[in-house]
Amino acid sequence: MSQENKSAGIPLPNIFDRPANTVSLTINDIPVTVNRNSTILEAATKAGVHIPTLCHLALDGFDIHSETSSCRVCVVEVEGRPRLVTSCSEKVVEGMVVRTDSPRAIRGRRTNLELLLSNHPRACLTCAKNLDCELQKLARDMSIREITYKGERKRFDIEYSSRAIIKDPDKCIMCRRCETMCNDVQTVHVLSALGRGFDSVVGPAFHADLGETTCTFCGQCVAVCPTAALTEVNETSRVWRALHDEKKHVVVQVAPAVRVAIGEMFGMAPGSISTGKIATALRRLGFDAVFDTNWGADLTVVEEASELVSRIQNGGPMPILTSCCPAWVNFIESQFPDMLHIPSTSKSPMIMLGAMAKSYYAQERGIDPDSIVVVSIMPCLAKKAEAARPELSKDENQNVDIVISTREFGHMLQEIGIDFPNLVESDFDSLMGESTGASIIFGTTGGVIEAACRTAYEILMEEPLERVELTQLRGLEGIRSGTVMFGDTPIRIGIAHGLGNARRLLEGLRSGEYEFEAIEIMACPGGCIGGGGQPYHHGDMDVLQDRQRALYREDRNTPLRKSHENPMIRRIYDEFLGTPYGEKAHELLHTEYTAREKI
Amino acid sequence: MSHLELDMSILEPELLAELDAYIDSLPDPRGSIIAVLHKAQELNGYLPRELQLYVARRTGLPTAKINGIVTFYSFFSEVPSGVYTISVCTGTACFVKGAQEVLDRFREELKLEEDEPMTEDGLFSINDVRCIGACGLAPVVRVNERIFGHVKPDQVSEIIAQHRKEAADAS
Numbered sequence: 064m065s066q067e068n069k070s071a072g073i074p075l076p077n078i079f080d081r082p083a084n085t086v087s088l089t090i091n092d093i094p095v096t097v098n099r100n101s102t103i104l105e106a107a108t109k110a111g112v113h114i115p116t117l118c119h120l121a122l123d124g125f126d127i128h129s130e131t132s133s134c135r136v137c138v139v140e141v142e143g144r145p146r147l148v149t150s151c152s153e154k155v156v157e158g159m160v161v162r163t164d165s166p167r168a169i170r171g172r173r174t175n176l177e178l179l180l181s182n183h184p185r186a187c188l189t190c191a192k193n194l195d196c197e198l199q200k201l202a203r204d205m206s207i208r209e210i211t212y213k214g215e216r217k218r219f220d221i222e223y224s225s226r227a228i229i230k231d232p233d234k235c236i237m238c239r240r241c242e243t244m245c246n247d248v249q250t251v252h253v254l255s256a257l258g259r260g261f262d263s264v265v266g267p268a269f270h271a272d273l274g275e276t277t278c279t280f281c282g283q284c285v286a287v288c289p290t291a292a293l294t295e296v297n298e299t300s301r302v303w304r305a306l307h308d309e310k311k312h313v314v315v316q317v318a319p320a321v322r323v324a325i326g327e328m329f330g331m332a333p334g335s336i337s338t339g340k341i342a343t344a345l346r347r348l349g350f351d352a353v354f355d356t357n358w359g360a361d362l363t364v365v366e367e368a369s370e371l372v373s374r375i376q377n378g379g380p381m382p383i384l385t386s387c388c389p390a391w392v393n394f395i396e397s398q399f400p401d402m403l404h405i406p407s408t409s410k411s412p413m414i415m416l417g418a419m420a421k422s423y424y425a426q427e428r429g430i431d432p433d434s435i436v437v438v439s440i441m442p443c444l445a446k447k448a449e450a451a452r453p454e455l456s457k458d459e460n461q462n463v464d465i466v467i468s469t470r471e472f473g474h475m476l477q478e479i480g481i482d483f484p485n486l487v488e489s490d491f492d493s494l495m496g497e498s499t500g501a502s503i504i505f506g507t508t509g510g511v512i513e514a515a516c517r518t519a520y521e522i523l524m525e526e527p528l529e530r531v532e533l534t535q536l537r538g539l540e541g542i543r544s545g546t547v548m549f550g551d552t553p554i555r556i557g558i559a560h561g562l563g564n565a566r567r568l569l570e571g572l573r574s575g576e577y578e579f580e581a582i583e584i585m586a587c588p589g590g591c592i593g594g595g596g597q598p599y600h601h602g603d604m605d606v607l608q609d610r611q612r613a614l615y616r617e618d619r620n621t622p623l624r625k626s627h628e629n630p631m632i633r634r635i636y637d638e639f640l641g642t643p644y645g646e647k648a649h650e651l652l653h654t655e656y657t658a659r660e661k662i
Numbered sequence: 663m664s665h666l667e668l669d670m671s672i673l674e675p676e677l678l679a680e681l682d683a684y685i686d687s688l689p690d691p692r693g694s695i696i697a698v699l700h701k702a703q704e705l706n707g708y709l710p711r712e713l714q715l716y717v718a719r720r721t722g723l724p725t726a727k728i729n730g731i732v733t734f735y736s737f738f739s740e741v742p743s744g745v746y747t748i749s750v751c752t753g754t755a756c757f758v759k760g761a762q763e764v765l766d767r768f769r770e771e772l773k774l775e776e777d778e779p780m781t782e783d784g785l786f787s788i789n790d791v792r793c794i795g796a797c798g799l800a801p802v803v804r805v806n807e808r809i810f811g812h813v814k815p816d817q818v819s820e821i822i823a824q825h826r827k828e829a830a831d832a833s
Contacts, residue, residue, distance in 0.1 A: 246724070252724030252726060252727065253724075253726055254726060255724070255726035255727050255729065255730035256730050256734075257726075257729060257730050257733045257734075258733045258734065259733070259734045263734075266726075267726055268711075268714070268715075268718075268724075268725040268726040268728065268729035268730075269666060269711050269714075269725075269729055271665075271666045272665070272666070275666045276726075662666070662668075662715060662718075662725045662726075
């Protein structure tokens with residue numbers, strides 16, 4: 064470097080006044096000093112210069128990066144370099160002179176974007192990602208008014224057989240973010256680029272349907288797709304049909320993570336708590352009963368904590384694994400078939416509530432269970448596949464009939480013109496709508512096991528747990544551990560979120576590196592707050608933190624904070640279920656797991 | 663929409679034993695996956711899905727990754743080929759010297775559509791390949807390892823007949 068500078072006759076920059084690990088450069092004449100190893104893009108952000116990106120993905124809080132540099136819409140001019148460089152991958156060097164605003168840089172970015180658009184359906188008006196698409200936003204930001212390049216367009220079949228995820232490769236721009244999530248982050252390894260050149264496409268081996276693969280339907284590919292190449296299967300029309308069918312009694316439930324995210328679709332700040340507005344909105348939509356999945360979560364906690372206590376008292380099997388995350392269940396069934404005896408057999412809160420709606424609620428209200436339609440609003444796409452599992456049914460009836468995502472719910476509200484931010488607040492129906500703070504934190508990593516510990520402690524110790532906030536279990540690190548003292552007995556807890564972390568934790572368990580009494584696993588980074596069905600965060604990790612804080616805030620604001628103290632849970636055991644983890648509970652609230660060999 | 667029907671029993675045990683021995687002889691089979699796939703194709707003639715899945719399971723690599731490699735490199739084939747693979751070079755030099763007419767004539771004489779893998783008797787497959795680096799011989803045709811230079815459409819039937827005879831003599 065110094066020799067090069069001497070030979071070019073450029074004076075050496077004075078590097079002695081600065082820490083050696085920083086680099087100074089100018090971007091559009093603005094001087095900026097950044098850490099060595101920064102990219103031009105990172106330096107530009109610090110200098111307040113916006114460079115458009117498309118394929119680039121950096122979820123720093125989770126150490127998730129996708130750097131394929133394939134879209135080339137971030138190219139900039141660097142003095143002394145013959146070609147434009149991709150600012151997302153090019154590292155800064157001392158004295159670099161960067162221009163993002165030169166005619167050549169602007170023309171380069173426009174050309175690359177136009178080439179991408181020339182091979183795109185451009186059906187924005189009827190696209191699922193209309194006004195939520197990063198490609199569309201770029202076209203607007205760059206004032207594209209016509210596409211000068213005409214040519215062949217790729218054509219592939221749309222795949223939606225899983226009933227959870229739609230894959231429409233015609234809309235794919237080969238950014239490979241989905242591959243990063245599926246392979247590097249989740250370690251599910253279902254997606255790969257297939258073929259080459261113009262015929263290349265991202266998909267499973269042999270162009271198989273997603274349902275034929277080990278896909279867990281976690282939906283993280285959908286969460287990061289910049290276009291509508293990957294979206295959820297839209298079930299809103301089925302919900303409308305049920306609501307307009309007079310012969311049907313349509314009940315609805317809402318997962319905890321939905322209430323801290325739905326507001327984002329209506330311009331509310333991330334982390335706004337919308338519980339009361341959701342209840343009002345659901346009555347406006349015309350649901351016959353408005354239930355809360357939190358109630359189901361309280362029921363799950365009582366069953367799961369009873370199961371934990373039973374395993375502690377009867378010598379195992381240990382550890383117990385939480386089982387409320389359906390993508391995680393799909394993962395363990397196909398990836399760790401030798402460990403299927405350790406997950407809790409408790410059904411998920413969503414399925415428990417569905418099962419109770421079609422048994423207890425139907426009996427209580429004198430309604431024919433066959434006429435009840437259970438709709439679930441979930442932050443999750445795997446919940447769609449979970450609801451369709453044949454074993455989660457009773458007498459030909461699925462426990463849950465239709466699952467829609469937080470996004471689909473938002474779209475239904477927009478469709479009928481509900482002014483969501485200004486809705487008055489109301490309560491969920493009391494019968495299966497009352498809940499505790501323990502159930503609210505189900506929506507974040509660490510929350511389920513914290514809730515379970517609050518109840519298991521009191522069952523086992525037969526004394527009140529004074530300090531309910533088990534902060535040693537909280538955080539956003541991928542793999543965490545903490546110990547909760549049950550009297551003199553330490554209960555060691557392991558927590559993982561993201562399936563790659565789950566894999567590492569289970570492998571550590573197998574090898575003896577880890578020893579735990581209980582483990583919580585959530586498939587999505589952050590837990591359900593970062594679910595594949597949530598409003599798009601477009602790579603902004605602060606959004607997830609805001610959602611997480613909101614859940615803990617709501618827990619603190621709730622008078623009852625232990626699931627077994629929920630009066631409506633006590634009532635259902637007294638009147639209908641008998642004892643927790645007893646015979647009737649087993650019949651209605653527990654399930655089994657099957658090893659699945661897939662590609 | 664399901665279309666994936668895999669029948670692992672089509673794989674010959676002797677072939678798999680030989681492939682296993684090769685994989686076990688490698689210090690790092692995952693790092694040498696292309697060599698493993700070469701070996702599999704050499705033993706089986708082509709790489710059916712079942713064989714790709716077998717390699718994936720045996721090496722512990724994702725099936726999607728294996729299929730990505732197989733469909734990326736033109737050397738690998740997912741469909742069976744005939745005893746003789748006729749590769750007509752359609753690189754620039756051969757193309758301007760009339761390779762397309764030669765290619766069309768081969769398809770016509772062998773009654774082989776573009777998407778058909780081989781002739782009914784299993785004797786011939788046709789490939790169009792990009793430059794094989796013998797531009798001085800344009801248009802050039804390769805039948806397995808044998809090279810024919812300056813090929814004219816009228817010579818096509820003779821080339822076919824020569825190989826038919828060779829196959830008949832061999833059997």
